[in-house]
Amino acid sequence: MVFAPVKSTLSFEANTVNWTTRQATAEDKEFLYVLKRAAYEDVVQKQFGQWDEAWQRQHFEEKWAPETFEVVEKAGRRIGALSVSRTNEEVRIIGIQLLPGFQGHGIGTELLQRELRFADERALPARLQVLRENRARTLYERLGFCVCGETDTHFLMERTG
Numbered sequence: 001m002v003f004a005p006v007k008s009t010l011s012f013e014a015n016t017v018n019w020t021t022r023q024a025t026a027e028d029k030e031f032l033y034v035l036k037r038a039a040y041e042d043v044v045q046k047q048f049g050q051w052d053e054a055w056q057r058q059h060f061e062e063k064w065a066p067e068t069f070e071v072v073e074k075a076g077r078r079i080g081a082l083s084v085s086r087t088n089e090e091v092r093i094i095g096i097q098l099l100p101g102f103q104g105h106g107i108g109t110e111l112l113q114r115e116l117r118f119a120d121e122r123a124l125p126a127r128l129q130v131l132r133e134n135r136a137r138t139l140y141e142r143l144g145f146c147v148c149g150e151t152d153t154h155f156l157m158e159r160t161g
Contacts (some may be wrong), residue, residue, distance in 0.1 A: 023066070023067070024071050025066055028069070032064075036056070039080075080098035080111075090119075108136070112140075120161035126145070127156070128140065132155060
């Protein structure tokens with residue numbers, strides 16, 4: 001069984017403007033690619049030496065499915081995205097991306113905490129993978145994730161409730 005996206009309105013307490021999540025649509029496709037590049041280009045360059053635009057675009061096109069993304073908005077502006085797979089077996093964080101100006105302000109933490117509450121309520125593990133050079137690993141560890149495996153490029157992480 002696959003669970004539907006978690007519907008919620010989230011507040012960013014450090015600012016007076018609320019931010020929300022909504023299901024992505026086809027109209028969000030280009031924004032989501034630009035967001036991917038803004039969020040990951042530096043870490044990809046650090047880990048692999050370069051951002052291969054043609055490869056990144058092709059990979060995005062092959063994986064594109066609007067139903068797999070929630071768009072994060074603040075004051076009507078798209079600022080990020082979350083992709084999660086929720087099944088009877090696990091809650092898998094596929095991706096969390098915020099525009100650089102919105103990183104480090106607690107939004108990613110709250111998005112992850114929402115998914116962890118969902119997992120805990122169902123006694124499910126939460127899992128993700130993170131590029132070895134991605135500083136987000138420290139956030140995941142702070143939220144209780146532990147490295148449970150690794151590949152040449154990623155750390156595999158898990159949190160059990």
